[in-house]
Amino acid sequence: MMELLKHLWPNFTSLTLGTTEALSAWFWIVMATIAAGCIVFLLLDWFRFKVRMRALGSLLEGQNRENLALNRRETLQKALTLKSTGIGALWREFDDSLVSSSDHKQLFNTLDAEQFFNPRTLASGLTSSRLLASLPGFLVGLGVLATFVGLTIGLSKLKLDSHAGVEQLRSGIDVMIQGAAVAFMTSVWGVFFSLLLNFIEKLVERFALSQIHALQHRIDSLYQLIPAEQSLVHIADYSRESKEALQELHERIGDRLQENLAGMGDAMQQAMTDALNNIMAPAIQTLISTSSQQSTQMLEKLVGNFMSGITSAGREQGNLMQQAAADVNAAVGGMTARLNQLSHTLSDQQTRQLEGSQQQNRQFEEQLGRIASAAEQSQQQTESRFNELxxxxxxxxxxxxxxxxxxxxxxxxxxxxxxxxxxxxxxxxxxxxxxxxxxxxxxxxxxxxxxxxxxxxxxxxxxxxxxxxxxxxxxxxxxxxxxxxxxxxxxxxxxxxxxxxxxxxxxxxxxxxxxxxxxxxxxxxxxxxxxxxxxxxxxxxxxxxRQQRFNEQLESMTMQQQELLKGIASAVQVTQQQSRQMAEQHQQLMGGLQQASDAAFASSRHMDNSANQLGLLSTNVRQAAELLGQRLESVTQRIESAGTQNAQLATQLNSQAEVLAKLQQALLDSAQRFEQAAGEARNGFGEMRxxxxxxxxxxxxxxxxxxxxxxxxxxxxxxxxxxxxxxxxxxxxQQVHERMDQWNKETLSFANTMHAAVQAISNVVDELEAH
Known part of the structure; x- marks a missing residue:
C-alpha cells in the first residue's frame, strides 16, 4: 500500500528543475491550494453560522409560553445588543409580526418562523454559494488538463526516426513515461480533491439545514401561530359585545350619579357643623392653660441645668488639665530614658559587629585554605588522568x-x-x-x-x-x-x-x-x-x-568588585542620611512637645473663659503624646534594622574582597598551566604534520x-x-527499435482506454453536479 502511495505522491524536490515531475508537482500544488482554500472558506462560513445559531439560542434560552409576553422587551433589547451581524435586525422583524393576547400574558405569531429564520438568512455562504458548488468540477477540469498536457509533452519528446540512436530513444522513452505519470497522477489527484471537497460541502450543508429546521420547530412551538381568519372572528365577537354593553351603560351611569350628588351635599354640611362644635372649643381652652404652665416650668429647668452644667464643666476641665500636665511630664521623662537606651544599644551593636567581622574573616581564611587544597588535588587528578589517556x-x-x-x-x-x-x-x-x-x-x-x-x-x-x-x-x-x-x-x-x-x-x-x-x-x-x-x-x-575568555572574566570580576564597593558606599551614605533625618525629626518632636506644654500651662490660667478650648487642648496633648511614643518606637526599630544591615554589608564586603583576591591568584596560576599545555600541544602537532x-x-x-x-x-x-x-x-x-514499435502500439491502446475512462469520469461528475 505504501509503495502505491509513493508512486502517486509527487516529487517536490524537482520544483525548480523544469522537468515533467516539476510540472506534476506544480499541478498538484495548485489543486491542493484550491481545495484547501475552499475548505478554509467553508469552515469560516460554518463558524459564522454557528455564531448566529448560538446568538439565537441565547435569545430563546429560558423562554416558555407563560413568560414570553413579560420578557418581550428584554429579549428585543438583548437581540439588538448582540455582536453577531444581522441577528438584531432579523429578530426585530420577527418581533413586529408578534401579537399579544387581550390580557397581555401570551404572545402569538402571525407568520411562520421559516419566513424569517431560513438557510438564506442564516447560512447563505453554505447553501447559496454558486462558486463553492462549481469548484469540484473545476478541480476535475484541472486534472483532465494536466492529463492532456502530460501526454502531449511525452509524445512530443519521442523521436522514432531511423537516425535516432540508443541514447535518444532512451531519453524519449523516459520523457514519455514521465509525461504519462504526470497525466494520470494529476487526474487521480484532481478526482480525489473534487470528491473530498464535494463530500465536505454536502456534509456541512446537511448539518446546517438540520440545525435551521430544529430552530424553526423550536420557535413555532414557543410562539403559537394565529391565522388572519381567526383574528377577524374574534374582532367581530368583541365588537358585538362592546356595542351591547355600551347601550346599557350610559343609562345606569346617569341614574347613579344624580342619587350620589344629592346625598353627598346634605351629609357634608351636617358633618362639618358637628365637628366644629364638639372639637374645637374645648381644645382651644386646654391648649391655652397647658402652654402657660409648661413655659414657666421649662424656663426654670433650663436655668438650673445651665448653672449646674457650667460648674461641673469647670471642675472637669481643671481635673483634665492637671492630668494632662502629669502625662506630659511623664512622656518627657520616658522619651529621655528611651534616647539614652537607644544610644547604649547602638554602641553595643557596633562592638558586636566588629567581633562578628573578625570571626568571619578567620572563617573565610580557613575556607580559602580548604579550597586551595581541593584545587591542588583536582590538578593532580587531571594530570594523572591525562597520563592514563x-x-x-x-x-x-x-x-x-x-x-x-x-x-x-x-x-x-x-x-x-x-x-x-x-x-x-x-x-x-x-x-x-x-x-x-x-x-x-x-x-x-x-x-x-x-x-x-x-x-x-x-x-x-x-x-x-x-x-x-x-x-x-x-x-x-x-x-x-x-x-x-x-x-x-x-x-x-x-x-x-x-x-x-x-x-x-x-x-x-x-x-x-x-x-x-x-x-x-x-x-x-x-x-x-x-x-x-x-x-x-x-x-x-x-x-x-580560552585566553580571551579568561581576560574577559578577569575584567568583568574587577568591574563587579568596583560596582559592589560603590553600592556599599552608597548604602552607607543612605543610612547616615536616614539617621540624620531621624535626629532632626526627634528635635522637631521635642520642640512641638515643649510648645504643647507651654500652651497647656497658659490655658490653665484662663480656665474660666475658655472651658471648651481647654477640653479640646487636653485631648490634643494626649494624642500628641501617644503619637510621639509610636514614632519613637518606629525610630528605634529602624535604627536597629539599619545597624544590622550595616553589619551584614561590612561582613559581605570583607568576604567578597578576600574571595576575589584568592580567585584572581588561582586564575593566574591556571592561565600559566594552560599556556604550558598549549605550547606542548602545538609542538606535538608540528611534529605530526x-x-x-x-x-x-x-x-x-x-x-x-x-x-x-x-x-x-x-x-x-x-x-x-x-x-x-x-x-x-x-x-x-535493433532490440530497442523492436521494443519501441511494441511500446507505441500498447501506448495508443492505453491512451484510447484512458480517454474513455476520462469521458466516463466527466459524465459521473456531471451527474453528481446535477444531483
Whole structure:
C-alpha cells in the first residue's frame, strides 16, 4: 500500500528543475491550494453560522409560553445588543409580526418562523454559494488538463526516426513515461480533491439545514401561530359585545350619579357643623392653660441645668488639665530614658559587629585554605588522568598497527598462493600479470610497514576509519582474485582465444582496481592531511578563545568588585542620611512637645473663659503624646534594622574582597598551566604534520609509478573493448527499435482506454453536479 502511495505522491524536490515531475508537482500544488482554500472558506462560513445559531439560542434560552409576553422587551433589547451581524435586525422583524393576547400574558405569531429564520438568512455562504458548488468540477477540469498536457509533452519528446540512436530513444522513452505519470497522477489527484471537497460541502450543508429546521420547530412551538381568519372572528365577537354593553351603560351611569350628588351635599354640611362644635372649643381652652404652665416650668429647668452644667464643666476641665500636665511630664521623662537606651544599644551593636567581622574573616581564611587544597588535588587528578589517556592511546595505536601489518601479511601470502596455482596453467602473459600483481602487493606491504613506522602518534579514530576502508578494498580484491582463479581452472581446456579474453579481462579489472585504489588512497591521505591541519588550527583557536575568555572574566570580576564597593558606599551614605533625618525629626518632636506644654500651662490660667478650648487642648496633648511614643518606637526599630544591615554589608564586603583576591591568584596560576599545555600541544602537532607530509610524499611517488605501469597494460585492452561495444550497440539498437514499435502500439491502446475512462469520469461528475 505504501509503495502505491509513493508512486502517486509527487516529487517536490524537482520544483525548480523544469522537468515533467516539476510540472506534476506544480499541478498538484495548485489543486491542493484550491481545495484547501475552499475548505478554509467553508469552515469560516460554518463558524459564522454557528455564531448566529448560538446568538439565537441565547435569545430563546429560558423562554416558555407563560413568560414570553413579560420578557418581550428584554429579549428585543438583548437581540439588538448582540455582536453577531444581522441577528438584531432579523429578530426585530420577527418581533413586529408578534401579537399579544387581550390580557397581555401570551404572545402569538402571525407568520411562520421559516419566513424569517431560513438557510438564506442564516447560512447563505453554505447553501447559496454558486462558486463553492462549481469548484469540484473545476478541480476535475484541472486534472483532465494536466492529463492532456502530460501526454502531449511525452509524445512530443519521442523521436522514432531511423537516425535516432540508443541514447535518444532512451531519453524519449523516459520523457514519455514521465509525461504519462504526470497525466494520470494529476487526474487521480484532481478526482480525489473534487470528491473530498464535494463530500465536505454536502456534509456541512446537511448539518446546517438540520440545525435551521430544529430552530424553526423550536420557535413555532414557543410562539403559537394565529391565522388572519381567526383574528377577524374574534374582532367581530368583541365588537358585538362592546356595542351591547355600551347601550346599557350610559343609562345606569346617569341614574347613579344624580342619587350620589344629592346625598353627598346634605351629609357634608351636617358633618362639618358637628365637628366644629364638639372639637374645637374645648381644645382651644386646654391648649391655652397647658402652654402657660409648661413655659414657666421649662424656663426654670433650663436655668438650673445651665448653672449646674457650667460648674461641673469647670471642675472637669481643671481635673483634665492637671492630668494632662502629669502625662506630659511623664512622656518627657520616658522619651529621655528611651534616647539614652537607644544610644547604649547602638554602641553595643557596633562592638558586636566588629567581633562578628573578625570571626568571619578567620572563617573565610580557613575556607580559602580548604579550597586551595581541593584545587591542588583536582590538578593532580587531571594530570594523572591525562597520563592514563596518553598511555591508552599509544597502546591502542600499537595494537591497531600490529593488526594491520598482520592482515597485510596474510593477504600477501593468500594472493601469492593463488597466483602460484594459476601460473601453472597460463601463458607467459599470465606470468607477467602475476609478477606485476606480486610487485604491487609487495609495494603495498612496504607502504604498510612505512605507515607503521610513521603513524605511531596518530589518533585512534582516524586510524580505525582508514583501516576499515583498506580492509573493505582488499577484501574485494581478494574476492575478485579468487573468482578469476576459479574461472582459469574451469576453462583450461578451452582455446587460446578464451585465455586471451580472460587475460584481457583480468588486466582491465586489475587496472580499474589499481586506479580505484590509487584514487581512494589519495583521497584518504588528502582528507587525513586536511583533518590534521584543521585540528591544529582548531586547537590554536580554542587556546586563543580560552585566553580571551579568561581576560574577559578577569575584567568583568574587577568591574563587579568596583560596582559592589560603590553600592556599599552608597548604602552607607543612605543610612547616615536616614539617621540624620531621624535626629532632626526627634528635635522637631521635642520642640512641638515643649510648645504643647507651654500652651497647656497658659490655658490653665484662663480656665474660666475658655472651658471648651481647654477640653479640646487636653485631648490634643494626649494624642500628641501617644503619637510621639509610636514614632519613637518606629525610630528605634529602624535604627536597629539599619545597624544590622550595616553589619551584614561590612561582613559581605570583607568576604567578597578576600574571595576575589584568592580567585584572581588561582586564575593566574591556571592561565600559566594552560599556556604550558598549549605550547606542548602545538609542538606535538608540528611534529605530526612533518611526519604526515613525509608519508604522503612517499605514497604519492609509489602510486605514480604503479599508475604508469598499469596505463600501458590498459591501452591494449581498450581496443578490444571498443570492438565489443560496437557489436553490443548494434544489437541494442535493433532490440530497442523492436521494443519501441511494441511500446507505441500498447501506448495508443492505453491512451484510447484512458480517454474513455476520462469521458466516463466527466459524465459521473456531471451527474453528481446535477444531483
Amino acid at each position: 596518553m598511555t591508552d592511546l599509544t597502546s591502542q595505536l600499537n595494537s591497531q598497527l600490529g593488526s594491520a601489518q598482520r592482515r597485510d601479511e596474510e593477504r600477501q601470502t593468500m594472493v601469492e598462493r593463488l597466483l602460484a596455482e594459476a601460473s601453472a596453467s597460463q601463458s607467459a602473459l599470465l606470468d607477467r600479470v602475476t609478477n606485476s600483481s606480486r610487485e604491487q602487493l609487495q609495494a603495498l606491504s612496504e607502504a604498510g610497514n612505512q605507515r607503521h613506522d610513521n603513524l605511531e602518534k596518530m589518533f585512534s579514530r582516524l586510524m580505525t576509519n582508514l583501516n576499515a576502508q583498506l580492509d573493505s578494498q582488499m577484501g574485494a580484491a581478494e574476492q575478485r582474485e579468487q573468482e578469476r582463479s576459479l574461472r582459469h581452472e574451469h576453462q583450461q581446456a578451452s582455446s587460446f582465444a578464451q585465455h586471451q579474453q580472460q587475460v584481457s579481462a583480468l588486466a582491465e579489472a586489475s587496472a580499474a582496481q589499481q586506479h580505484a585504489l590509487e584514487e581512494t588512497v589519495g583521497k584518504l591521505l588528502n582528507n587525513f592531511g586536511e583533518q590534521m591541519a584543521g585540528q591544529g588550527q582548531q586547537s590554536e583557536q580554542r587556546e586563543q578563545s 612533518s611526519h604526515q607530509q613525509e608519508f604522503l610524499i612517499g605514497v604519492r611517488g609509489e602510486f605514480t609509478a604503479l599508475g604508469e605501469a598499469l596505463r600501458k597494460q590498459v591501452e591494449g585492452v581498450e581496443q578490444q573493448a571498443e570492438q565489443w561495444l560496437r557489436a553490443y550497440a548494434g544489437e541494442v539498437r
